[in-house]
Amino acid sequence: MTPFTSQVINLFASVLLLIAFAMLAQRRIVTLINLFAVQGLALVGSTVTVAWATGQHHLYWSAGITFVLKVVALPLILHRLIRRLNVKWDIETLINIPTMMLVGIVLVVFAFNLALPISEFSQSIARGTLGIALACVLMSFLMMITRSKAVPQVIGFLAMENGLFFAATSATYGMPMVVELGIALDVLVGMIILGVFMFQIREQFDSLDIHHLEKLKED
Amino acid sequence: MEAFIALLAIPLFGGPFLWLWGDRPSAPEVNAGFSLATFAASAWLTAEVISGGPITAFGEQFFIDALNVFLVALTAFVGFTTSLFSRPYMRIERDKGKMTGPRLRLYHSMYQAFMATMLLALTTNNLGILWVAMEAATLATVLLVSVYRTAASLEAAWKYFILCGVGIAQALFGTILLYFAAERVLGAEGNALLWTHLNLVKADLEPAIMSLAFVFLLVGYGTKIGLVPLHNWLPDAHAEGPTPISAVLSGLLLNVALYSVIRCKVLADGALESRFAGNMMMGFGLLSVVVAAFFLSRQRDVKRMFAYSSIEHMGLVTFAFGMAGPIANFAGLLHMTVHSLVKSAIFFAVGHAAQKAGTQVMEDIRGLVKVSPTVGWGLMIGTLAILGMPPFGVFASEFLILTTAMREHPWATPFLLLALGVAFAAVFSRVQPMVFGDTHMKPLAHQPALVPVFVHLGLGLLLGLYIPPYLAAWYQEAARLLG
Numbered sequence: 001m002t003p004f005t006s007q008v009i010n011l012f013a014s015v016l017l018l019i020a021f022a023m024l025a026q027r028r029i030v031t032l033i034n035l036f037a038v039q040g041l042a043l044v045g046s047t048v049t050v051a052w053a054t055g056q057h058h059l060y061w062s063a064g065i066t067f068v069l070k071v072v073a074l075p076l077i078l079h080r081l082i083r084r085l086n087v088k089w090d091i092e093t094l095i096n097i098p099t100m101m102l103v104g105i106v107l108v109v110f111a112f113n114l115a116l117p118i119s120e121f122s123q124s125i126a127r128g129t130l131g132i133a134l135a136c137v138l139m140s141f142l143m144m145i146t147r148s149k150a151v152p153q154v155i156g157f158l159a160m161e162n163g164l165f166f167a168a169t170s171a172t173y174g175m176p177m178v179v180e181l182g183i184a185l186d187v188l189v190g191m192i193i194l195g196v197f198m199f200q201i202r203e204q205f206d207s208l209d210i211h212h213l214e215k216l217k218e219d
Numbered sequence: 220m221e222a223f224i225a226l227l228a229i230p231l232f233g234g235p236f237l238w239l240w241g242d243r244p245s246a247p248e249v250n251a252g253f254s255l256a257t258f259a260a261s262a263w264l265t266a267e268v269i270s271g272g273p274i275t276a277f278g279e280q281f282f283i284d285a286l287n288v289f290l291v292a293l294t295a296f297v298g299f300t301t302s303l304f305s306r307p308y309m310r311i312e313r314d315k316g317k318m319t320g321p322r323l324r325l326y327h328s329m330y331q332a333f334m335a336t337m338l339l340a341l342t343t344n345n346l347g348i349l350w351v352a353m354e355a356a357t358l359a360t361v362l363l364v365s366v367y368r369t370a371a372s373l374e375a376a377w378k379y380f381i382l383c384g385v386g387i388a389q390a391l392f393g394t395i396l397l398y399f400a401a402e403r404v405l406g407a408e409g410n411a412l413l414w415t416h417l418n419l420v421k422a423d424l425e426p427a428i429m430s431l432a433f434v435f436l437l438v439g440y441g442t443k444i445g446l447v448p449l450h451n452w453l454p455d456a457h458a459e460g461p462t463p464i465s466a467v468l469s470g471l472l473l474n475v476a477l478y479s480v481i482r483c484k485v486l487a488d489g490a491l492e493s494r495f496a497g498n499m500m501m502g503f504g505l506l507s508v509v510v511a512a513f514f515l516s517r518q519r520d521v522k523r524m525f526a527y528s529s530i531e532h533m534g535l536v537t538f539a540f541g542m543a544g545p546i547a548n549f550a551g552l553l554h555m556t557v558h559s560l561v562k563s564a565i566f567f568a569v570g571h572a573a574q575k576a577g578t579q580v581m582e583d584i585r586g587l588v589k590v591s592p593t594v595g596w597g598l599m600i601g602t603l604a605i606l607g608m609p610p611f612g613v614f615a616s617e618f619l620i621l622t623t624a625m626r627e628h629p630w631a632t633p634f635l636l637l638a639l640g641v642a643f644a645a646v647f648s649r650v651q652p653m654v655f656g657d658t659h660m661k662p663l664a665h666q667p668a669l670v671p672v673f674v675h676l677g678l679g680l681l682l683g684l685y686i687p688p689y690l691a692a693w694y695q696e697a698a699r700l701l702g
Contacts, residue, residue, distance in 0.1 A: 114431070117427045118396070118431060121399075121425060121427075134392070137388070141385065144385065150377075157381070157385070164388060164392055167392060168398075171395065171399045172398050173402075175394075175395065175398060175412070176412060178280075178345070178347070178348065182351030183347075183350075183354075183391070185351075186354045186355055189355070190354075190380075190384070193362060194380070196362070197362070197365065197377070200368060201373055201377070203368075204369075205373075210377070212370070213373070214374075215370065215371060215374060216374050216375060216378070216455045
């Protein structure tokens with residue numbers, strides 16, 4: 001792999017990380033969905049670059065699946081969902097952005113340290129990518145913990161899957177095709193079930209605020 | 220080979236078929252029919268594996284050996300008996316207006332889909348597909364947990380989805396790391412995730428990567444096993460979903476998740492040449508046993524209480540596999556079997572008891588023996604069995620686990636004994652007044668299906684008194700595989 005392609009992959013990786021930070025700070029649901037779509041696009045870009053640089057043809061297929069699923073289908077489903085649920089312009093008020101950013105930075109440092117002993121085994125692809133992938137996963141996790149509305153939690157869940165997918169392409173040139181297809185199917189089915197589920201929640205509570213879902217506690 | 224194809228194809232076909240079959244009065248029987256056919260296929264497969272040794276199918280994508288064939292047989296068997304139990308149970312729920320036609324259609328179709336995903340997870344040789352199947356098992360059950368559409372059941376299902384989704388995402392990261400380690404040895408071929416191939420080269424896998432991979436895999440699949448502190452979803456999902464689903468979640472899904480961990484542990488042990496993986500499992504297991512035992516005494520809802528009991532028992536099995544060695548592994552496998560049989564029997568009895576009383580709150584369920592002796596005695600005997608009274612199988616496996624712990628890890632014994640004692644006091648003191656005592660409950664509209672309860676308890680008793688030689692040989696073979 002030439003230094004140039006490895007720089008390109010690093011560029012895409014940093015875009016992914018940047019978007020993970022942007023998602024952490026974003027209060028508007030509509031913008032969150034768009035950010036998710038852009039993150040998917042960065043993922044497609046990095047996958048295509050890896051495929052081209054290493055000559056792994058099956059990666060073109062997985063880039064195609066990613067494009068269809070994460071750049072087109074899921075954002076479309078999400079946009080439709082928030083339109084039909086009437087939460088398109090919802091704004092989440094209860095997040096403290098500066099603290100979130102700081103916690104995010106701590107997570108990135110932690111992820112890089114955790115990935116350090118492993119990145120040394122990475123053959124040719126840019127060293128930092130596994131750390132970035134893990135950081136994206138942890139930051140999506142943070143986003144899921146701190147959000148109180150259902151749709152942003154789901155976007156956090158999907159963004160976590162993006163981070164995992166990036167780990168798979170950057171560290172190992174992609175999982176075997178059959179596994180990738182299975183994962184894509186699970187994500188799609190999961191999204192559809194979540195959609196059904198959100199209508200059920202709203203029917204029951206007249207809102208998509210997860211605070212309603214905190215009744216079951218240990219006495 | 221044909222047996223194996225039938226095993227996966229029957230429930231896979233059953234799901235869509237029951238969806239199309241729709242809300243006909245015969246749907247519960249069709250569901251039970253598919254489950255019976257699956258069980259027959261599993262028996263056929265078991266006979267093939269016992270006589271001919273391990274088999275692989277479809278270019279090694281599937282692999283059945285002594286370890287998973289016994290879980291396949293157990294899963295298909297409990298799946299079948301649960302489908303029998305769910306016939307009258309769901310009819311009563313329907314009379315009460317808690318289930319409607321469309322919900323029953325969803326229930327039956329997803330029941331088969333759930334069985335298919337569990338059997339796929341058990342038989343696949345590809346650790347990536349194992350992950351896909353575990354995630355699919357969550358997806359198939361999430362709508363079943365929320366099937367009553369009450370506020371509490373929606374909350375339970377949301378928690379189940381999000382927590383298990385996040386947990387299993389960690390397992391995917393672990394799988395990616397495992398593939399990363401494997402690729403360096405086996406090359407970037409499609410078979411670098413096949414367990415049989417990995418098992419051959421496990422000593423060459425990079426220890427630094429494998430230890431991190433195992434941590435992620437244990438945390439990920441551990442969420443599904445319900446190991447403390449990742450157990451939050453489990454009591455809610457068990458308490459708020461319909462009882463047949465509680466029975467299969469507790470009796471089967473937890474086993475399948477644990478199976479995924481022990482397959483990965485074999486690889487980690489080979490690569491690390493240290494007790495790292497075993498120690499982690501012992502730590503998580505012991506913590507689960509102790510914490511769950513103390514939570515048991517604080518429960519008011521009967522299904523919640525038995526859900527905590529499942530966490531306790533899964534912790535015990537995880538601890539046993541963590542200790543490793545032929546006796547501990549044997550005890551772990553035996554405990555998985557008897558726990559699954561006895562716990563599902565308890566849930567069957569509890570389901571009918573709660574239907575009679577119209578509530579799951581234990582203080583309001585009284586005098587079961589007077590209204591319906593079979594439900595009462597089923598619950599009482601099941602409770603004694605799960606608490607580890609001799610001569611039931613749970614006693615035998617707990618005894619083996621405890622004696623091994625005393626010999627090899629004496630420090631853990633006081634914790635285990637304390638937890639088992641606390642659990643006994645907590646559960647028995649609550650079940651005793653539920654079974655005996657005064658009551659003014661009315662009999663049920665439909666005859667409850669209690670044959671499965673007594674069949675399960677009978678098998679649990681049999682395994683405590685006498686393990687048939689071929690079964691013992693089979694457990695020993697599986698225990699040897701686990702090292």
